[in-house]
Amino acid sequence: xxxxxxxxxxxxxxxxxxxxxxxxxxxxxxxxxxxxxxxxxxxxxxxxxxxxxxxxxxxxxxxxxxxxxxxxxxxxxxxxxxxxxxxxxxxxxxxxxxxxxxxxxxxxxxxxxxxxxxxxxxxxxxxxxxxxxxxxxxxxxxxxxxxxxxxxxxxxxxxxxxxxx
Numbered sequence: 001x002x003x004x005x006x007x008x009x010x011x012x013x014x015x016x017x018x019x020x021x022x023x024x025x026x027x028x029x030x031x032x033x034x035x036x037x038x039x040x041x042x043x044x045x046x047x048x049x050x051x052x053x054x055x056x057x058x059x060x061x062x063x064x065x066x067x068x069x070x071x072x073x074x075x076x077x078x079x080x081x082x083x084x085x086x087x088x089x090x091x092x093x094x095x096x097x098x099x100x101x102x103x104x105x106x107x108x109x110x111x112x113x114x115x116x117x118x119x120x121x122x123x124x125x126x127x128x129x130x131x132x133x134x135x136x137x138x139x140x141x142x143x144x145x146x147x148x149x150x151x152x153x154x155x156x157x158x159x160x161x162x163x164x165x
Contacts, residue, residue: 003041003049008058008076011068079109093122093134098157101129103150110148117141132159 050066053059058072068076099118103111115125121141123133135158145151 003045004053004058005076005079007049007053008068008072011059011066012073012076095122095132095134096159097133097135097137098126098159099123099131099133099154100157101150101154103129103153107150107153110150113148114145114150 050059053072054061057069058075059066060069061067101111101114103114115128118131118133119125121133121137123131126132142151145154
């Protein structure tokens with residue numbers, strides 16, 4: 001979980017906090033480096049992160065306390081949903097489908113999810129955004145991609161092997 005999401009989760013749990021008190025008391029939150037160690041968040045990093053969250057309308061402050069907004073609550077609810085996982089039922093399916101996508105950086109988590117699912121479905125990566133694998137895709141998977149609003153960034157092509165002319 002990234003720092004903005006951690007801050008939003010702290011605020012969502014009902015804990016409002018004063019930025020000044022965090023800094024003055026030396027009780028700045030610690031952040032996991034992902035390899036088991038914890039690092040104290042630098043004052044500038046905390047200030048910048050809170051400022052960005054505020055500009056996105058996810059948090060607000062009343063001169064003393066930072067609190068999560070309704071928009072922030074919705075953001076956390078939408079981003080904390082467990083993604084569905086799909087597998088192919090037809091292991092012997094012909095590999096003749098090319099999936100190409102260009103998903104904006106704003107949807108990085110969804111893009112990473114898509115890569116994991118394509119691998120689980122038996123696809124192989126030709127490039128980071130070009131995948132080759134079995135068709136057809138499971139109907140439930142395509143519906144889920146639509147729910148995630150990813151289909152607008154994707155193209156599907158049928159391919160067949162042939163001799164080079």
